[in-house]
Amino acid sequence: MTATETSFTELPHGYRLVVGLEVHVELHTATKLFCGCPNQFGDDPNTNVCPVCLGLPGSMPVLNAQAMELAMRLGRALHCEVRPSVFARKNYFYPDMPKDYQVSQYDQPTNVDGHLDLPDGTRIGIERAHIEEDTGKSTHVGGANSSSKGRIHDAAYSLVDYNRCGVPLVEIVSRPDFRTAEQAKAYVNELRAILVATGVSDAKMEEGSLRVDANVSVHQPDTPFGTRCEIKNINSVRSLGRAIEYEALRQVDLLEAGERVIQQTRHWNEDEGRTHMLRSKEEAEDYRYFPEPDLVPMVPDPARIEAIDAALPRLPAERRAALAEAAGRTLPDESVTIVVDRGLDELALDAVAAGADADRTLTHLQHDLDPGHAANVPAAHLAQLVELETSGALTASQAKQVVAEMGETGKAPEAIAAERGFEAMDTSELEGIVDEAIAANGGAWEKYCAGEQKAQGAIVGHVMKATRGQADGKLVSQLLEQRRSA
Amino acid sequence: MTAPISRDDVAHVARLARLTLTDEELDTFTGQLASILDHAADVEALDLDDVAPTSHPYPLENVVRPDEVRPCLDRDEVLAEAPSAEDGMFRVPPVLGEAP
Numbered sequence: 001m002t003a004t005e006t007s008f009t010e011l012p013h014g015y016r017l018v019v020g021l022e023v024h025v026e027l028h029t030a031t032k033l034f035c036g037c038p039n040q041f042g043d044d045p046n047t048n049v050c051p052v053c054l055g056l057p058g059s060m061p062v063l064n065a066q067a068m069e070l071a072m073r074l075g076r077a078l079h080c081e082v083r084p085s086v087f088a089r090k091n092y093f094y095p096d097m098p099k100d101y102q103v104s105q106y107d108q109p110t111n112v113d114g115h116l117d118l119p120d121g122t123r124i125g126i127e128r129a130h131i132e133e134d135t136g137k138s139t140h141v142g143g144a145n146s147s148s149k150g151r152i153h154d155a156a157y158s159l160v161d162y163n164r165c166g167v168p169l170v171e172i173v174s175r176p177d178f179r180t181a182e183q184a185k186a187y188v189n190e191l192r193a194i195l196v197a198t199g200v201s202d203a204k205m206e207e208g209s210l211r212v213d214a215n216v217s218v219h220q221p222d223t224p225f226g227t228r229c230e231i232k233n234i235n236s237v238r239s240l241g242r243a244i245e246y247e248a249l250r251q252v253d254l255l256e257a258g259e260r261v262i263q264q265t266r267h268w269n270e271d272e273g274r275t276h277m278l279r280s281k282e283e284a285e286d287y288r289y290f291p292e293p294d295l296v297p298m299v300p301d302p303a304r305i306e307a308i309d310a311a312l313p314r315l316p317a318e319r320r321a322a323l324a325e326a327a328g329r330t331l332p333d334e335s336v337t338i339v340v341d342r343g344l345d346e347l348a349l350d351a352v353a354a355g356a357d358a359d360r361t362l363t364h365l366q367h368d369l370d371p372g373h374a375a376n377v378p379a380a381h382l383a384q385l386v387e388l389e390t391s392g393a394l395t396a397s398q399a400k401q402v403v404a405e406m407g408e409t410g411k412a413p414e415a416i417a418a419e420r421g422f423e424a425m426d427t428s429e430l431e432g433i434v435d436e437a438i439a440a441n442g443g444a445w446e447k448y449c450a451g452e453q454k455a456q457g458a459i460v461g462h463v464m465k466a467t468r469g470q471a472d473g474k475l476v477s478q479l480l481e482q483r484r485s486a
Numbered sequence: 487m488t489a490p491i492s493r494d495d496v497a498h499v500a501r502l503a504r505l506t507l508t509d510e511e512l513d514t515f516t517g518q519l520a521s522i523l524d525h526a527a528d529v530e531a532l533d534l535d536d537v538a539p540t541s542h543p544y545p546l547e548n549v550v551r552p553d554e555v556r557p558c559l560d561r562d563e564v565l566a567e568a569p570s571a572e573d574g575m576f577r578v579p580p581v582l583g584e585a586p
Contacts, residue, residue, distance in 0.1 A: 029553050030553045030554065030555055031553050031554065031555055031556075035556070036551075036554060036555055036556025036557075037555075037556070037558050038555050038558075044561075044574060045561075045573070045574040045575045046561050046564060046565065046574055046575060046576070047558065047561055048558055049558055049559055049561075049564060050556070050557075050558050050559055051559070054559075054564065062549065062550070062551040063549065063550045063551065064550065064551060064553050065550035065551065065552055065553060066552075066553035067553070068550060086541050086542075091502070093504060094581065095576070095578040095581060138578075138581070139575070140580070140581075155580040155581070156580055157577055157578065157579060157580050158577075158578050158579075158580060158581055159572055159573060159575035159576065159577055159578075160575055160576040160577075160578055161574075161575050162576070286498075286502055288499075288502065291541035291542065293542065295549075296542055296544060296546045296547050296548070296549050297541060297542060297547045298547065298548055299547045299548060
């Protein structure tokens with residue numbers, strides 16, 4: 001069995017897929033969760049460390065106010081109830097956790113019972129979103145075979161960097177509400193958009209500031225959920241889809257062969273396109289959680305939560321709906337989604353409100369305007385540009401160039417069109433050029449007259465070359481049609 | 487009344503804590519832990535319906551610090567205290583399996 005690129009909507013033999021996701025996000029703070037070391041990716045190893053994050057005896061943690069604020073903001077953006085919370089120690093031995101316990105939240109997490117709506121309308125339940133500290137980073141160095149650097153199995157020793165140790169995280173635990181890999185991918189994309197819009201995290205999967213683990217199981221309809229496996233080491237949204245589909249097919253194959261799925265943690269190998277076992281979970285994990293005695297309970301002030309709600313930016317789902325409505329669509333389509341992703345939806349709304357044609361406005365904002373240049377383009381200028389295009393004063397390709405330059409220079413569209421010599425071409429002048437083009441392409445003209453529509457390409461190309469691309473392609477086609485039927 | 491904790495329980499907890507106990511120590515700690523649990527059972531027998539669970543003894547909540555960077559330790563000094571270091575990192579024995 002090999003993993004394929006193509007995704008499926010149904011599993012073989014009538015099985016159904018059930019997936020839940022655990023997403024860890026690093027909070028966008030200046031400092032770590034319990035100490036004043038910088039929360040900074042990419043610095044030299046072990047330069048952002050202190051007695052607290054190194055777990056030295058006698059050091060005491062103090063909670064970062066901003067981390068708490070961002071965690072509550074994320075909770076509210078996910079429609080969670082923000083509750084009184086208590087930190088707990090999760091005890092285990094692993095060299096990337098120098099205290100030999102991780103401070104997390106256990107039975108009293110900050111955020112519970114929320115949801116996230118996917119662009120297609122599916123509602124995914126959020127069980128909890130709790131605060132915890134990140135671990136350090138281990139590099140495994142191979143023994144006999146030096147090319148095995150980075151692999152955990154035949155490691156001779158490991159090197160540990162504690163810069164990431166103690167960085168604030170929120171772990172967002174979904175309910176097992178996903179029924180396809182595509183839904184899981186859409187959820188991560190949507191969550192990422194929310195994290196960025198709220199300023200909670202930069203949410204970069206490639207830098208590890210957003211990490212996804214997937215709990216995957218399969219079952220037959222009208223039977224209880226199957227035994228699940230947890231998939232780790234998923235490094236991109238694309239890998240998430242591949243890993244879920246590979247794992248689901250693996251479980252179906254096992255069950256169809258009369259075997260059973262064993263609850264375990266599995267590692268996704270991107271190069272091989274498969275998962276393999278890390279460890280069995282048959283023996284229940286025993287972390288001996290207990291309340292962290294060095295940190296006191298957090299009790300959110302209702303007024304603070306109201307202030308967070310009031311300050312929440314409009315979230316992508318709401319922005320997509322508003323833009324779709326303004327553009328006369330019943331549901332957000334791809335152009336609406338992209339314009340919102342590019343952060344240009346306010347500009348689109350204002351231009352459409354000023355009378356601009358919605359389709360052309362969205363096309364330009366989807367393709368032609370650099371989002372970094374948006375501040376140079378008042379909605380009035382964009383509306384004028386679209387008006388020049390719809391009135392025929394500018395061709396589509398001229399309008400495209402003008403939009404790009406509006407972004408670069410902040411000039412008004414008429415001024416740019418005039419500078420570039422994009423005057424609307426006089427029709428009589430164009431007619432002369434069309435006649436020349438017909439004369440120069442006699443063969444193509446005969447075929448075109450015989451009904452071979454695509455033969456006009458050579459003639460139109462000639463006109464475009466002669467006018468340096470300034471002729472209106474639609475008008476040229478009309479003139480050819482007139483001459484053919486004359 | 488059954489024993490509040492078995493010798494096997496104590497051996498399990500000791501293994502989780504990476505403690506190596508002799509047979510005699512196992513007997514000793516099983517007895518000591520049992521008497522602590524007996525005491526907890528005495529408290530549990532009280533009617534405490536009106537008492538909120540208490541995770542912390544202090545009348546304190548919402549203790550936070552501002553999100554401001556403070557000086558870190560010097561790496562050379564830190565690594566000088568480590569049993570082994572390499573390339574600016576702590577060198578540790580190979581680990582079997584990944585972190586939980």
